Structure formats: structure tokens, C-alpha cells
Amino acid sequence: MHVDIEGATRIARLAAEFDWTWAVDDLEPFCAQAGWGLVESDQTGASMRTNLHVSRPTANMFGRQHRMDSISIFVTDLADDATPMTVVRPLLVEGFTNLDVALTALLGTVTSAEPGPTAALRWDLPKAVISLHLSVSAIYLDLKSPGYQAWMDEPEPEYEDEDED
Numbered sequence: 001m002h003v004d005i006e007g008a009t010r011i012a013r014l015a016a017e018f019d020w021t022w023a024v025d026d027l028e029p030f031c032a033q034a035g036w037g038l039v040e041s042d043q044t045g046a047s048m049r050t051n052l053h054v055s056r057p058t059a060n061m062f063g064r065q066h067r068m069d070s071i072s073i074f075v076t077d078l079a080d081d082a083t084p085m086t087v088v089r090p091l092l093v094e095g096f097t098n099l100d101v102a103l104t105a106l107l108g109t110v111t112s113a114e115p116g117p118t119a120a121l122r123w124d125l126p127k128a129v130i131s132l133h134l135s136v137s138a139i140y141l142d143l144k145s146p147g148y149q150a151w152m153d154e155p156e157p158e159y160e161d162e163d164e165d
Contacts, residue, residue: 001077001088003095005102007052008075008132008141010034012103015128015143022068022145027061030071054078056138069148072140075099079137088137096134103132124149 014034020026024043031038036059037049046061055077063069076095079088100121104110111124122131129149131142
């Protein structure tokens with residue numbers, strides 16, 4: 001299980017310094033600076049081929065109404081279904097820890113952390129929200145629009161139950 005720490009930190013640095021407007025028009029210049037190839041794109045999403053050294057060098061952009069909400073990037077190999085979780089899990093946890101150390105050295109103290117089997121770390125920066133996610137089969141880096149993240153962070157509205165008496 002390869003973890004591309006150098007590639008992940010390079011992308012995080014680029015995302016933190018990129019002059020985002022979070023319009024779909026930002027995608028091509030970002031990909032060009034990252035050295036990625038745009039595979040498929042429309043106004044609500046895109047798939048990219050990254051230059052990260054992992055088994056599935058891909059990233060996906062998700063958006064709406066000509067805006068980009070997030071870009072999700074694999075920064076580790078994707079675990080093979082045939083490999084037992086008892087082998088995969090310790091490698092993913094070690095990779096997540098190493099990425100945590102490298103990204104914290106680059107981006108500073110995390111804004112929030114969610115422990116557990118699907119741990120997540122988040123850095124809220126002026127131009128982008130960068131988060132690291134541990135899943136059951138890989139680790140991925142998310143780049144999000146600060147506006148989209150603020151919208152996602154809003155509490156769910158509470159609906160009062162209407163009495164049917």
C-alpha cells in the first residue's frame with residue numbers, strides 16, 4: 001500500500017496558494033499547475049488523471065450551477081478486495097498518521113478532527129478547506145470551497161412536529 005505523501009503535500013500547498021474563485025473555470029488552470037490531465041468535464045463535475053504515485057491516480061470534481069464545490073483525490077493505493085482488512089487497516093492507519101504529520105507541518109494545526117475507523121482531519125484556510133479522509137480501502141484528500149464548506153457546516157433545520165389532535 002503506497003502512500004504518496006510528497007504528492008499529497010504538493011497538492012495541498014498548491015490548493016492553499018491557488019487563486020480560487022471556485023467557478024468551474026478554475027479547474028483547467030488548477031489541473032495545469034498540478035500537472036494533471038482533464039479526462040471528462042461538464043458544469044457539474046469532472047474526472048482528472050493525477051500524477052500521484054498511487055494505483056488509481058484519479059481525482060473527481062463535484063459542483064453545481066457552474067461552481068465547484070469540492071475535488072476529491074486518492075493519495076494512497078486503493079486496497080485490493082482480495083487483501084484481508086487485517087493487512088490493509090494497519091497500513092492505512094500508518095499512512096494516515098504520516099500524512100497528518102506532513103500536512104500539519106505544511107498547513108498548521110488542524111481546524112477539526114474526527115477520530116475513528118473513518119477518521120478525518122480538516123484545515124480551514126482562507127482560499128480552500130483541505131481535509132484528509134481515511135476510508136476502509138484508501139486515503140483521500142478533499143479540497144473544498146470555503147463557501148460550500150460553510151453551507152455544509154450549517155446545522156440542519158429543526159422541524160417542529162405539528163400536533164394532529
